[in-house]
Amino acid sequence: MGYGRLGSSESVPSVSDLQPSRDASAATRKRRFLWLGVVFAVFLLVASGVSVGLVVRGRMRSNSPATRAPTQAIARACSLTRYPALCVSSLLDFPGALQAGERDLVHISLNMTLHRVGAALYGTSAIAGFAMDRLARAAFVDCMELLEESLDQLSNSLLVVSPPASPSPSSQARIGGASDEDVLTWLSGALTNQDTCDEGLQQVQNLYIKEHMESQMKDLAELVSNCLAIFAGVSRNKDFSGVPIQNRKRRKLLNAIDDEFPSWMGKKDRRLLQIPAANIQADMVVSKDGNGTYKSIADAVKAAPDYSSRRIIIYIKAGRYEENIKVGRKKTNLLFVGDGKSQTVIAGSRSVYDNFTTFHTATFAATGTGLIMRDMTIENWAGPEKHQAVALRVGADHAVAYRCNIIGYQDTLYVHSQRQFFRECDIYGTVDFIFGNAAVVLQNCSLWARRPLPMQKNTITAQNRKDPNQNTGISIHACQVVAAADLEPVKANFPTYLGRPWKLYSRVVYMLSYMGDHIDPAGWLEWNGSFALDTLYYGEYMNDGPGSALGKRVAWPGYRVITLPAEAGKFTVGQFIYGSSWLPSTGVAFLAGLAM
Secondary structure (H helix, E strand, O other): OOOOOOOOOOOOOOHHHOOOOOOOOHHHHHHHHHHHHHHHHHHHHHHHHHHHHHHHOOOOOOOOHHHHOOOHHHHHHHHOOOOHHHHHHHHHOOOOHHHOOOOHHHHHHHHHHHHHHHHHHHHHHOOOOOOOOHHHHHHHHHHHHHHHHHHHHHHHHHHHHOOOOOOOHHHHHHHOOOOHHHHHHHHHHHHHHHHHHHHHHOOOOOHHHHHHHHHHHOOHHHHHHHHHHHHHHHHOOOOOOOOOOOOOOOOOOOOOOOOOOOOOOOHHHHHHHHOOHHHOOOOEEEOOOOOOOEOOHHHHHHHOOOOOOOOEEEEEOOEEEEOOEEEOOOOOOEEEEOOOOOOEEEEEOOOOOOOOOHHHOOOEEEOOOOOEEEEEEEEEOOOHHHOOOOOEEEOOOOEEEEEEEEEOOOOOEEEOOOEEEEEOOEEEEOEEEEEEOOEEEEEOOEEEEOOOOOOOOEEEEEEOOOOOOOOOEEEEEOOEEEEOOOOHHHHHHOOEEOOOOOOOOOEEEEEOOEEOOOEOOOOOOOOOOOOOOOOOEEEEEOOEOHHHOOOOOOOOOOEEEOOOHHHHHOOOHHHHHOOOOOHHHHOOOOOOOOOO
């Protein structure tokens, strides 16, 4: 989230003075969380049947003192983690761990973490009806949403590594064809979710609410981190060297020609992205003038089926739609088609300054898997004076934005988590205007630095990879890094940097991109003194333009000039986000490797 990432303007208000968004009615909240309690109780029974039974069927844990010492398998597995003492103690307390081998501990650790996250969700929901100030309420709502998302991610991961003997149709639909790369993505996302929740809680002034929630969340981030480390270490031969882990299975990199759709695309998908929007046979049509099935985008999203396995097309006719859109995790495989960047505009103005959390400032927010957006503008027009104000927030796996404008100032594009691809998009902003912890590639995009507030510096990226085992980072490939019209005449007064490290293992690369002369010769900016300078991974590979000169770049231990194509190749679409062959099915043209 954007807490603690304000720009350098002296006029920036204290974050503790900022109040979050809105209150729902107490009655509605109580009904919602009573329902959650019932669902969670059922969920625990199902999860227990799916996973624990696979490991501990017919086994009973001994209570004798001798069994409290970790086995060799537990000791080895926990040695892979960042929190080994917690790893050992948590596994010792979980049924079946003492009898398990090292590979069995993968799904035991997943199952244990799943139960702990579920218990946190249930325990936190107990205070839903309590009186809260607006800041506490916003943090509470954020955490509930993020915990629900993490439950899905952990449950899906468990079904992959420990599938039931007779999977249900719903579980088959969720995990069909899933791979180790999918599990690594989901666990990385679950850890990012917990980090986002924790950041929101730090701003809460109501001590009772804050302490109750923190007690429910105790050790969750560390447990997810340990779970990620055990899975990654056992399944991927412990290869964590600061660059992305290559897929264990060899994949043939597909050749795609720039500005054309790939030859291996089916005719239906290729035609869908080639023909004009007005000729698409849409499931829903949104039009402000009433000449459609819906007048608002929000109504169309609400009407879309939950967990759709087929593509649902929502055509948004030309017009300016002043809405804040949320595509929740149940709304899968939605394709939003506009009439063009300058024709279909979705606009909002929420900001942290106006008492919203950064997470909820987004004009358009999406977590539903398989999101595609084409030919439209997403804008947050709050302005630089109101600081964090997100235009587009994406936490959806296998998400694609194609030929879109994403316009804001600070925190324009929140690439929150999971795998994302942006192609031929124009992204405008000032401070940290591409931020988050997704595994994301921006290809053939234009990144426009705008004029910031007085005394501010522009920073294009603020990547928040917190754990070295996360498969996340921002890859900027074959893009244009340029000054917007309002910055161009005053660019000497406002230095622009390629990025600054929001979290300890921040990872960003620029490859084969053009950089304008507004880029400061140092290239990169510190976050706070020496923080993260030896643990980050910032790389540049064969960029050009006046801002690409390397002679005066920073000399941080984590910064590198990439010279080997093999190393740069790990940040391409083919190796960094390709996973399970998902991107070709979208029909969006892309370049799988480095070369055109």
